[in-house]
Amino acid sequence: MKEPLRDPPPIPLRFLEWFCPPALYEGIEGDLLEQFDMDIKAHGYKYARRRLVLNIFKFFRPGIILRNRFLFQLIDLIMFTNYLIVAYRNIRKSKAFSAINVCGLGIGLAACLLIFQFVSFELSYDKFNEKFDRTYRVTNDRYQNGKLIQHGTIMYPTIGPTMAKDYPEIEEYTRLMPGGELNVKVNDKNYRGDYCHFVDEHFLSVFTFPLLAGNKTTALKDRFNIVLSEKTAKKYFGLTDGNYTDIIGKTLYWGLDVQPYTISGVCMDPPPNSHIQFEGLVSYSTLISAEESGADNSWTWSDMRHYLVLKPGADYKALESKFEAFSEKYFQGDKVSGSVEKFFLQPLKDAHLYSDYEYDIARTANGKAVWAMLIVALFILLIAWINYINLTTSRAIDRAKEVGLRKVMGAVKSQLIKQFIFESFLITVLAFVFAFILVITLQSSFNQIVNNKFSLATIVTSLSSGNILIVVAVIIACVILSGFYPAFILSSYQPAVVLKGKFQHSSRGHFLRKALVIFQFTASAALITGTIIVSRQLLYMNSADLGIDIHDTLIVQGPELSGYDSTFIQRAESYKHALLQIDGVVNAATSNNIPGNRLGRSFGIRLAEEPSSSHYTMSNMGVDYSFFDTYDVALLAGRKFLPTDHKVNFDDLNTVIINKNAVKLLGIDSVQNAVGKEIVWGGDGTRKWTIVGVVGDFHQESLKKPMEPMIFRPSYGANNPTSIRLKTADTQKVIADIEGIYKNFFPGNSFQYFFLRDSYQRQYNDDNRFGKVISIFTVLAIIISCLGLIGLSSYTAVQRTKEIGVRKVLGASIYSIVTLLSVDFMKLVCIAALLSLPIAYYSMQNWLQGYTYRITLSWMLFVMPVFVVLVIALFTISAQVLRAAMSNPADTLKYE
Known part of the structure; x- marks a missing residue:
């Protein structure tokens, strides 16, 4: 008779005993156990168990073997069921901790x-x-006088075709010029507001905008051809059945042009994630005629954008290095265009997120902000999983006796690890369910903040399959890791120690939990600092003195169907005079552009007294004589425009006003001395203009960009918008009165208006969106961190309940007990707050570099978040600790 084992026999042998005749079992039991012990020593338990099953099979005929295969499948099912039951009981037993874990993980996953x-x-x-x-x-x-004067995507029409001719690495090219609004007439009905581009016949080959009707090879080849988007085709022609071929060959009219435009194709609407957006595409050849060939061969007409497709395997950096010779060959320094030209290539993948270019037609966003949000998401997820690890390992004492008893009953370490990982998996599944519920509930509000229509499907449809697999793999890895550490720790307890009551937390476990708490609150404090600084920068931009008053200003779009003729100036003056008769209208002015929009540039300006080789660049704007009064622009010297400065014929204009920056650029020593000087501007380089006034600098665009040298000329134009300064409590009545006057003076034209303040603030849409999102998710990060702190502090209080009772019996006050239990946590939060300072400073300093005008990072901006974090942590801890401190000692010590 073999000496019995100290541990119970393995599960397969127990089932063999149940299913085998006693005589057969007694004959093979000893041999099987002996081999089983040898296999454990040589190869480990997992291998030994597998070998034992195979050895058992050898003693049975095939029918019994089949029965035992089913038996061991049943064993696995029983084990799984056991894991599920134990996990359920532990979750039910520790409802508060389980709720904190599920809520923390769920909020993190939802964020x-x-x-x-x-x-x-x-x-x-x-x-x-x-x-x-x-x-x-x-x-x-572009460089003038050694200084960068323009950094953009706008250039000359010859660039793309010439590069394609000179460099074999280029497979094809396309060129594009923004066409502005499509003010069209279709079947005696006018439509306004749809945006179009002039594009060449290669456009639909370079970009994938599939045609629903028409031939993509020829649709944009001939002059006066137009391709409409699906949405626009439906609007213009009332299509409902999708039969777009019915409108091919039909015509429409653009503005006052008597030339009909032929519809040659209908394309799918540009996807929302396309950096090029349009409602119509007009053939580029429409710009080119025998009399006006500059759109095809000019080296100075700067309105075009160019895209190149390189051959497979071509190195774009190697091609880019050849552009210096290209520039010297065709521009000869600054002899051709008046500027030294340097050309570069930007990958299409960077056009949306990494575009700091002027005159950019792309739909752009801040790449730094996008990656910052991703980092915030990862931080929130880490904080949530850290909570789980901390709370699980902090309950080690409760689980230690369970582990000891299960080991005595025959459980091995691998089974215990499986149990604890299964519990982690179950908590994560519940957290995912909670997260999905939160996302569905908050989706509408989130979409309003980001001004888009997102859903959970967006993640799948927007990312490639490879990236989706990476995201899923990261989440699975985090789930396993977050469960593995607690499982490894809890399964390592020795039964002989924990069942004698001598179990203590290891110093390594204490250190890790402290480190994780510090990480949580470091991230939270850094996010709070970032949120405060972002909010201060946004407030600064929204309240800064622009040098121009844009409040209470209504912009009425110009009459697109009224041509410019010898009577237009008089009609415009009568229109303005009629507006001023409305009660509530303070002033009115027209201009070819408005504050908030990018102005065109003039590159060949110089003082008449300087040599012709001098070149200066200024932003230019055409305004009427009321403009500076309407916008309250400061006059520094000279005079403003007078009605007599306006001329019907452009060639008769001869007066200009410049701003203070332009005075500096021209090298004039004072604004007073600038008045009366003559400048050469436009034409063949000999046309002279007299400076009659100097105005103060103002922010034509957002505070991200510097105030530039500006030159103003007197101007009236048929399509110029009207700026109307209001002062009234009944805005809608005044707008109705303005509409009546507009339609009286410009019958047949559509009345469209907006408030300048709203238009100007759209420049900060991305910044405001980033500020809102970062604020919301900072709050979520703090909530998750506080949930973890609630769990840890309440558990610590429970573990020290008897100590608290003894201290109270010995005369300790509630204040001293609260202080005793809180101080350790507050130390960790203080360390975290201090560690967050350099992280927040570096991050915010880097973010603020994107703004020409920005706030100064004072020490208060960093002290305030530290104080906020400490207060939040103190209140979080105190609520749990105070309850323990106020407990009755008689209740906690009566069993001692």
Whole structure:
């Protein structure tokens, strides 16, 4: 008779005993156990168990073997059921901790899912294009007098075709010029507000905008051809059945042009993640005629954008290095265009997120902000999983006796690890369910904040399959890791120690939990600091003195169907005079542009007294004589425009006003001395203008950009918008009165208006959106961190309940007990707050570099978040600790 084992026999042998005749079992039991012990020593338990099963099978005929296969499947099912039952009992037993874990993980996952929707969409821009990886847009920098004067995507019509001719690496090219609004007439009905581009016949080959009707090879080849988007075709022609071929060959009229435009195609609407947006595409050849060929061959007409498709395997950096010779060959320094031209290539994948270019027609966003949101999402997820690890390991004493008893009953370490990982998995599943419920509930509100239509499907449709697998793998890895550490720790307890009551937390476990708490609150404090600084910068931009008054200003679009003739100035003056008769209208002015919009530049300006080789660049604007009064622009010297400065014929104009920056650029020593000087501007380089006044600098665009040298000329134009300064409590009545006068003076034209303040603030849409999102998710990060702190502090209080009772019996006050239990946590939070300072400073300093005008990072901006974090942590801890401190000692010590 073999000596019995100290541990119970393995499960397969127990089942063998149940199913085997006693005589047969007694004959093979000893041999099986002996081999089992040898296999454990040589190869480990897992291998030994598998070998034992095979050895058992050898003693049975095939029918019994089949029965035992089913038996061991049943064993696995029983084990799984056991894991599920134990996990359920532990969750039910510790409802508070389980709720904190599920809520913390759920909020973290929900925050990540919402941010991933936004980030995945932003990262998906232009990837629908079949030639996405080989497509580049040409950008250029212009230099005058050794200084960078323009950094943009706008350049000359010859660039793309000439590069394609000179460099064999280029497979094809396309060129584009923004056409502005499509003010069209279709079947005696006018439509306004749809946006179009002039594009060449290669456009639909370079970019993937599939045609629903028409031939993509020829649709944009002939003059006066137009391709409409699906949405626009439906609007213009009332299509409902999708039969777009019915409108091919039909015509429409653009503005006052008597030339009909032929519809040659209908394309799918540009996807929302396309950096190029349009409602119509007009053939580029429409710009080219025998009399006006500059759109095709000019080296000075700067209105075009160019895209290149490189051949497979071509290195765009190697091609870019050849552009210096290209510039010297065709521009000869600054002899041709008046500027030194430098050309570069930007990958199409960067056109949306990494575009700091002027005159950019792309739909752009801040790449730094997008990646910052992704980092915030990962931080929130880490904080949530850290909570789980901390709370699980902090309950080690409760689980230690369970582990000891299960080991005595025959459980091995691998089974215990499986049990604890299964519990982690179950908590994570519940957290995912909670997260999905939160996302569905908050989706509408989140979409309003980011001004988009996102859903959970956005993540799947926006990311490539490879990226989706990476995201899923990261989440699975985090789930396993977050469960593995507690499982490894809890399964390592020795039965002989824990069952004697000598179990203590290890110093390593204490250190890790402290480190994780510090990480949580470091991230939270850094996010609070970032939120405060972002909010201060946004407040600064919204309240800064622009040098121009844009409040209470209504912009009425110009009459698009009224031509300019010898009577137009008089009609415009009568129109303005009629507006001023309305009660509530303070002033009115017209201009060819309005504050908030990018102005055109003039490159060949110089003082008449300087040599012709001098060149200066200024932003230019055409305004009427009321403009500076309407916008309250300060006059520094000279006079403003007078009605007599306006001329019907452009060639008769001879007076200009410049701003203070322009005075500095021209090298004039004072604004007073600038008045009366003559400048050469436009024409063949000999036309002279007299400076009659100098005005103060103002922010034509957002505070992200510097105030530039500006030159103003007197101007009236048929399409110029009207700026109307209001002062009234009944805005809608005044607008109705303005509409009546507008329609009386410009019958047949559509009345469209907006408030300048709203238009100007749209420049900060991305910044405001980033500020709102970062604020919301900072609050979520703090909530998750506080949930963890609630769990840890309440558990600590429970563990020290008897100590508290003894101290109270010995005369300790509630204040001293609260202080005793809180001080350790507050130390960790203080360390976290201090560690967050350099992280927040570096991050925010880097973010503020994107603004020419920005706030100064004072020490108060960093002290305030530290104070906020400490207060939040103190209140979080105190609520739990105070309850323990106020407990009755008689209740806690009566069993001692």
